Amino acid sequence: MKILIVDDEKIKRITLADDLTAQGYEVVAAADGQEALERLAAERFDVVVTDMKMPKLDGIELLKQIKQGPAADVEVVMMTAYGSIPVAVEAVKLGAFDFLTKPFRNEDLVPLLKRIERQRLPAESRPARAVSPADIESTVVGPSGAMEGVRRMVEIAAKTDANVLLFGETGVGKDLLAATIHRKSHRHADPFVKVGCTLFPPQLIESELYGHERGSFTGAEQQRKGRFDLAEGGTLYLDDVDDIHLEQQAKLLRAIEEKVFERVGGASLIKADVRIIASTKRNLLEKIAGATFREDLYYRLDVLRINIPPLRERLEDVPPLAEHLLNRIAGGQPCCIAAEAMDLLVRHDWPGNVRELHHTLERTFLIGGGDITAGILGPEIGGPGFQQAAPRGGFQAAIDQAEKRLLEDALRKSNGNKTAAAAAIGMKPSTFRDKIAKHGLGG
Numbered sequence: 001m002k003i004l005i006v007d008d009e010k011i012k013r014i015t016l017a018d019d020l021t022a023q024g025y026e027v028v029a030a031a032d033g034q035e036a037l038e039r040l041a042a043e044r045f046d047v048v049v050t051d052m053k054m055p056k057l058d059g060i061e062l063l064k065q066i067k068q069g070p071a072a073d074v075e076v077v078m079m080t081a082y083g084s085i086p087v088a089v090e091a092v093k094l095g096a097f098d099f100l101t102k103p104f105r106n107e108d109l110v111p112l113l114k115r116i117e118r119q120r121l122p123a124e125s126r127p128a129r130a131v132s133p134a135d136i137e138s139t140v141v142g143p144s145g146a147m148e149g150v151r152r153m154v155e156i157a158a159k160t161d162a163n164v165l166l167f168g169e170t171g172v173g174k175d176l177l178a179a180t181i182h183r184k185s186h187r188h189a190d191p192f193v194k195v196g197c198t199l200f201p202p203q204l205i206e207s208e209l210y211g212h213e214r215g216s217f218t219g220a221e222q223q224r225k226g227r228f229d230l231a232e233g234g235t236l237y238l239d240d241v242d243d244i245h246l247e248q249q250a251k252l253l254r255a256i257e258e259k260v261f262e263r264v265g266g267a268s269l270i271k272a273d274v275r276i277i278a279s280t281k282r283n284l285l286e287k288i289a290g291a292t293f294r295e296d297l298y299y300r301l302d303v304l305r306i307n308i309p310p311l312r313e314r315l316e317d318v319p320p321l322a323e324h325l326l327n328r329i330a331g332g333q334p335c336c337i338a339a340e341a342m343d344l345l346v347r348h349d350w351p352g353n354v355r356e357l358h359h360t361l362e363r364t365f366l367i368g369g370g371d372i373t374a375g376i377l378g379p380e381i382g383g384p385g386f387q388q389a390a391p392r393g394g395f396q397a398a399i400d401q402a403e404k405r406l407l408e409d410a411l412r413k414s415n416g417n418k419t420a421a422a423a424a425i426g427m428k429p430s431t432f433r434d435k436i437a438k439h440g441l442g443g
Contacts, residue, residue: 001117002026002043006036006050006062007079016049019106025113033057040071047097047116049109052080052087060091067095075116077109085303089156098160101303108259111273112161115186139180141324142317146309150177153306158184163256165301166279168308171355174279175239177306182235187275190234195227197238202245207264209252216265228261231274241278241301246292253297276301311350311357318346321354326361326372333370333424334413340374344382367402369409404439407432411441 003025007013010031017027028043030036034056036048048066052059063076078099080088088099098112140151157164158181166174175194182192200208207217211226227236238244244252255261256276260269278301287293311318322345326335337345350356360381367376377383410421422432 001046001113002028003113004036004039004045004048005029006031006033006048006054006059008032008051008054012051016106016109020109020113023110033059033062036062037065040066040069040074045071045074047075047077047113049077049079052078052084052091060087060094063091063094063096077112079104089304092156092160099162101162105258115161118186139176141321142314143320144314144317146314147317150306150308153304154181154184157181157304157306160304161186161275162303163276163301164278164304164306165284166277166306166308168279168281169310169353170281171353172308172310173354174308175237177308178235178237178239178277178279181277182237182275185235185275187234191231192235192237193227193231194237194239196240198240198243202248205244205248206251210255210261210263212264213266216263220265223263226261226263228255228272228274229270233273234275236274236276238276238278238301240280242280242282242284242287242293246294249294249297253294253300256297256300311353315346318342318350318357322357322361325354325358326365329358329362329365330370331426335365335370335372337372338374341372341377341383344374344377348381366406369405400439403435404441407436407439407441411436 003020005013005017005020005027007016007029008031013029013031017029020027028039028045030039032054033050036050037057039045040048048062050059050062054062057065059078059080063078066072066074066076075097076091076095078088078091078096079102080099081102085099085101088096088101091099097116100108100112140147140154154177164178164181166177168174178194179192182188195208197205207224207226209226209228211224211229212220214220214223251261255272259272261272262269284293284298284302288295288298311321319342322337322342326337329335345357345360352359360378361372363378364372364376374383406425407421410425411418414420414424418432418436419429422429425432427435
């Protein structure tokens, strides 16, 4: 593979060219964008690796001219400082393959080049990887401008290997976005590993992330791999990264920055080829100001940021989102949301966000036997509430009544065919028969 390095910093240009040559690549160097265009006109290249800020012709203008010219099939990788990350994101939209944030080690470019090599294999020889906006839209639901922005950022994040920071309140769907980015990325065939950072106290999070050696502490009877190990080649999702204690943040920074770590009680360095996605429900800049979060770690995580708005700020998304969630809950069973019920859903402010909407629909689906009506929505949504009409006997009696209604509805829709009714609600035939006998529905 033939590579053109474009950088006005002579030392960086020469050392990067030398290191890539040592890796077996054919490398040519240019001191600015204008010289790069002249090289491209005279020679055939597979990849251009270019700095963003250069005299005569900057990286963005060079990218535009490459993509509009006869060498449009050349892949372009941008090198940029942290302050220019928004410009680098724009470069991906314009057709850049990916970007690296300075400072980086020269060897960090090699996995990127190998990705390009894999993509240039014949279609039948490489694993499928298509970042389809339609596919993303099927998981990131809602017509609002805010969600359209989220979809665009998910599409960009899926195309690159840059670290991602998801910001949003509890329940907005950060876990779903993290999984979607991984599933649409070139790492999709490798593990997606989640760490709930709020679940582990400071003395345990280190072992959870990096693993430990046998005998490293009381109770460590054998070697244990950590989440960095388990996510090798794939994506490590740090959920609620704001809950990692300050004293543990330095080691996490090193693992992300240098791509190496040590197990607890170990002395050998272990390589970590993982893509980091982190989420937070708190403003990390405020935590930095309060000296409870490292600024350097923040900038390593906040390469691509996706802000997910709360549901109350995008109520126009509620109808399609509610239909989408209900179809998933129903699992193919016929279901609908009555107009009066939808009106109540749209007028609610959803303090628990998408998670609250999902739980509301799941509960009322069971109560209504498939149909969501205003009469069975709880008072917190504006409806009369199932609890108001709950039968004597409390919670268990209410559950029994809901179960009976579900069974009756399934039998009615299947014209009394018990096997078909059981299949329609995802229940084993033997269990279904026991249930209808319990409720006196047999016959």
